Amino acid sequence: xxKTSKASSAPLAHPLSGxxxxxxxxxxxxxxxxxxxxxxxxxxxxxxxxxxxxITGSYVGYMLQRLFLGEAQREQRRKTLLTHTGRRIRDxxxxxxxxxxxxxxxxxxxxxxxxxxxxxxxxxxxxxxxxMHPSLAEAQFKASxxxxxxxxxxxxxxxxxxxxxxxxxxxxxxxxxxxxAVKIQYPEIRAAIENDFRWIRNTSLPIQLSGHLTKxxxxxxxxxxxxxxxxxxxxxxxxFFKNHFGPLxxxxxxxxxxxxxxxRVLTMSVARGQHLDAFLATRPSQKLRDAIGSRLFELFWFQxxxxxxxxxxxxxxxxxxxxxxxxxxxxxxxxxxxGAGVIRRMRKGIxxxxxxxxxxxxxxxxxxxxxxxxxxxxxGHRAIVSGAARxxxxxxxxxxxxxxxxxxxxxxxxxxxxxxAANGVRARIAAPEYVFLMRAEVGLYxxxxxLRARVPTSAITRRLLANT
Amino acid sequence: MRFGTGQSExxxxxxxxxxxxxxxxxxxxxxxxxxxxxxxxxAALALFRDKGFDAxxxxxxxxxxxxxxxxxFNYFRTKEDIALHFFxxxxxxxxxxxxxxxxxxxxxxxxxxxxxxxxxxxxxxxHERFIGSALLHALKPGSxxxxxxxxxxxxxxxxxxxxxxxxxxxxxxxEVPRAGWWTPQVFWIYYFxxxxxxxxxxxxxxxxxxxxxDRSLKIGVTLLRQ
Numbered sequence: 261x262x263k264t265s266k267a268s269s270a271p272l273a274h275p276l277s278g279x280x281x282x283x284x285x286x287x288x289x290x291x292x293x294x295x296x297x298x299x300x301x302x303x304x305x306x307x308x309x310x311x312x313x314x315i316t317g318s319y320v321g322y323m324l325q326r327l328f329l330g331e332a333q334r335e336q337r338r339k340t341l342l343t344h345t346g347r348r349i350r351d352x353x354x355x356x357x358x359x360x361x362x363x364x365x366x367x368x369x370x371x372x373x374x375x376x377x378x379x380x381x382x383x384x385x386x387x388x389x390x391x392m393h394p395s396l397a398e399a400q401f402k403a404s405x406x407x408x409x410x411x412x413x414x415x416x417x418x419x420x421x422x423x424x425x426x427x428x429x430x431x432x433x434x435x436x437x438x439x440x441a442v443k444i445q446y447p448e449i450r451a452a453i454e455n456d457f458r459w460i461r462n463t464s465l466p467i468q469l470s471g472h473l474t475k476x477x478x479x480x481x482x483x484x485x486x487x488x489x490x491x492x493x494x495x496x497x498x499x500f501f502k503n504h505f506g507p508l509x510x511x512x513x514x515x516x517x518x519x520x521x522x523x524r525v526l527t528m529s530v531a532r533g534q535h536l537d538a539f540l541a542t543r544p545s546q547k548l549r550d551a552i553g554s555r556l557f558e559l560f561w562f563q564x565x566x567x568x569x570x571x572x573x574x575x576x577x578x579x580x581x582x583x584x585x586x587x588x589x590x591x592x593x594x595x596x597x598x599g600a601g602v603i604r605r606m607r608k609g610i611x612x613x614x615x616x617x618x619x620x621x622x623x624x625x626x627x628x629x630x631x632x633x634x635x636x637x638x639x640g641h642r643a644i645v646s647g648a649a650r651x652x653x654x655x656x657x658x659x660x661x662x663x664x665x666x667x668x669x670x671x672x673x674x675x676x677x678x679x680x681a682a683n684g685v686r687a688r689i690a691a692p693e694y695v696f697l698m699r700a701e702v703g704l705y706x707x708x709x710x711l712r713a714r715v716p717t718s719a720i721t722r723r724l725l726a727n728t
Numbered sequence: 729m730r731f732g733t734g735q736s737e738x739x740x741x742x743x744x745x746x747x748x749x750x751x752x753x754x755x756x757x758x759x760x761x762x763x764x765x766x767x768x769x770x771a772a773l774a775l776f777r778d779k780g781f782d783a784x785x786x787x788x789x790x791x792x793x794x795x796x797x798x799x800x801f802n803y804f805r806t807k808e809d810i811a812l813h814f815f816x817x818x819x820x821x822x823x824x825x826x827x828x829x830x831x832x833x834x835x836x837x838x839x840x841x842x843x844x845x846x847x848x849x850x851x852x853x854x855h856e857r858f859i860g861s862a863l864l865h866a867l868k869p870g871s872x873x874x875x876x877x878x879x880x881x882x883x884x885x886x887x888x889x890x891x892x893x894x895x896x897x898x899x900x901x902x903e904v905p906r907a908g909w910w911t912p913q914v915f916w917i918y919y920f921x922x923x924x925x926x927x928x929x930x931x932x933x934x935x936x937x938x939x940x941x942d943r944s945l946k947i948g949v950t951l952l953r954q
Contacts, residue, residue, distance in 0.1 A: 393839045394831070396942050399846050403933030447933075448939035524933070688852065 270460070311322045360524065391428035394418030397444050404524040408717055409442070413519055414441070422577065424490055426593065431530075440517060444489070445524040450489045457482045470688075474630075480692040485570075488593035491526040497571075497592035501531040504567055510555050512588045531588035533580025536710060544583070546714075551585045553668065553713020558720050559587065561703050564697065565724045568603045572596040572696035574703020594694040609648075611721055613658040616645045640687040647680030669712035674705060765803050765813075772810045776858035781811070781865050785790040808872040808879070811862055814855075815873075817882050823890045838945040842894035844894070845919060845941060849926055849934075860927050863920075870916040875920055888912040904952045911952075918948070 278713075392400065395422070402408050409416035413432040420428035427445040432439055446452075460478065467473045487493060495516040504514040514528035523529050534542070544552075563570045572577070573594035578586030585713075609624045625644050631637045636644075655666050657675055664671075681698075710714060771792035786807055790797040804810045825847040826832060832840055852859050865871055872879030891912040892905040898908040922944075926937045 324932070392942070393835070393842070394939065395835070395839050395843045398935075399842075399938055401851075403935070403938065446939075447935045447942070451936075451939075524935075 279381060286338045292516075293396040305359065306326070308414060336381055342470055358620075367486075376569045377400065390419045391423050392444070392446060396447070397428065397430065399448055400444050401442075401525055403559045405520070405521045407471055413442075415439075415706075420444075432527070434517070434520075439512070440520075440522070441528050441530050443487065443526040443528070445491065450486060453482070453485055453489070457485075474690045474692065476692040477690055477695055480695050484596065484696055486595060490523055491521060492523050494526055494593045495521055496596075497595045500569070501567075501571065501589070501595075502591060507717040508555075508559060510586050511559055512586060513592075514557070514588075514590060528590075531580050531590050533586070533588040536579060536581065536707065542583070542712065546712075548583070548585060549711045551712045552587065552709050553711045553715045554720065555585065556704060556707060556711075556713075557715045557717060559589075560700065561721055561724050564598075565607070565728050569595060570697060570700055572700040574700045574707070576707065594696065596700075598697075599693060602693050607725060611658040611718065612648070616648045616653075621645070621648075628694075629689050631688055631690070636689060639688060640684075640689045643680070643683035643687040643689065647683060648678075651680050653675045656721060657718055658722075660718050662716065664716060664718060666717045667712075667714045668705065668708035669714075671709065676710060677702065677705065734777070760802075763909075764795065764799065767795070769817075771816055772807060773814065773855055774857060774859065776811070777855055777931055781858060783862040803864075806872070808865075811865075811873055812880060812883065815887075817878070818848055818851045819883055819887050821851050822907055823886070824892075836949070837894065837903055838852055838949040840894050840898075841891075841945050841949075842941055844891075845945075846938075848919070849922075849937065850860055852923075856927065858868065859923070863923065863927070863928070875916065888916060891915050904949065907952065918944075 296677070310682065311690050323621055391397070396419070398409055405412065409430075409432065414437070415431075415433040417431040420430050421441075422429040427443050430444065431441050432442045457478070460466075464473055464478075467476060468478075495518060497514060499517050504510045505511045505513060512531060512533075514531050517527040517529075519600050535540075560570075571592055571594070572591060577593045580590065582588070605624075605627045609621075609628065610623060612624065614620055622641060625636055625641055629636050629640065629644070631640050651673065654676070657664075733757065743749065749896075750909050768789060770791045775788055775792055779788075784807060786800050789807065789810070790800045793800070804813065807816060822844050826840055826844050862873055866873035866875065866877075868874075871877060874880065875884065889912075892907075893912055895904070895907040898904045922937070922941060924939055926934060930935045932935075
């Protein structure tokens, strides 16, 4: 037993020539990485290329080893390989930051779809990304606000307590004794994002030409992520949501201290609560998990249906949970404001009670989605009808009583969702306006699954639809 | 032995009074000299910035500093010496910033080097226009400001010795292998590269320079570790 735990935490030892296969794929990449820094398009491309080659090499090695190993050893080796692969992906994405790290964070939410060992490593991207060294963070603060942190604050912790894909957060105390959180952006992160998207646009050309990924979707993703680099906009988002979350009564949003903020520095009040892992470690009761799950669900649909504006960065580091059932929501960089009519059209499909194969539902599909030549293909219609029947009818049945709950502990619904998404991509369905909504929705379901919450999904959605 | 009759006590007291008067006069003189030197440098920098290095004369500097032109020569033989004095201040200020920062003692080499260069750039920032013309002037043959000229030798030696100390300290701590004699020299050239990059950087808050400095130092130290 002790041997097992040691093997999983120690650096991977590859018998036979697994290491050789991996090394062959990475040596050139490692040399090139030394030459090209990660801020350049070439440097970032090389890192991702070397990562892919290294992982492929590891799997080739593993497949070779499998032939000579017993069942138990095979399983052990598989787990070790997955842990190693997860760690490798995590380390590289951490170094690259920006969209690459966001991609890793999104992957880490794929509960029950990706292997547990990889998820464990990727989930560390949520909170533990390596930051700027204290002197760089201080220089960045000074370059942005014109004064050093200690000239502004009574106390400023040089080491960050949290990392994000675009910046890192430090604890500080205002002159009047108020504790605050100061988010400082990585220098030149905007250029890194632009480089990443240039790379993504070039390498995804085949799937763009085939219609599986549209230019509009890529534009939407790039402009949304670039918008996150403007902390003045984020401060405005914080103020907006703070002013509009009142009716919910259970969500806390940090206050902004604009005098100590700029486009690259954001000073906020400290949010109260524990991150999901820490919260689950306290072994909350089923009742509390249900209450928090229901509130998360209501929070999501309240933003979509009532505010028509959504906190669309679902990673777990952005949610704080409390024993009294209240929720702290932080990091409002990625906020999606829906265009005119988008939510109005969407409402027609939510809790749709008729036949999914009816002309009425097909009209709903046509209104919301596009296909390779503008119109959704018949394959696209089939994919949506089947997904709606197998996923939405199950999670959001329109005709259940108010006390009916959906049990998110059952992982089968996530697999249905993944199948739905895969069929959608295969059928080349596009809905650029929904890219960030869908990402947030997947994040919501993953969190609810981890909470093993039972949520009155239909009743909450019905109430919100009726009130707006 | 009787110590201090009335007369000798008086003499002693006069001696002490005279000595303290002399000391305070010398101290005052030194203070005045430092103030005058500061006025000359400030006036020169303002003129270098507004008129350019080449177009500035010692006469104009004297007028701006409200002193006689001859007085300028008591402190600096040429305007190049004034510029050199400013660069010495820059180096001393940056070295002191690294030495004063107690947290840096345990920081990795790349962070110490980052603070050194970043402090230099911050010191130069208010005089950016002058730095550009001074760099061009430094490239002229025989210029005292040239990075390898005999005139700037003392300044260069002070800087390189300190950089060598940082590398030696990192080697003692097992952070990097012992660096060759050429390492500080390469760093000196690197610094001028950063300076040129900084001068051309038009990004807000010199973001590009911060990122460049951070990444290039990380790459440099990683290469040393290899």
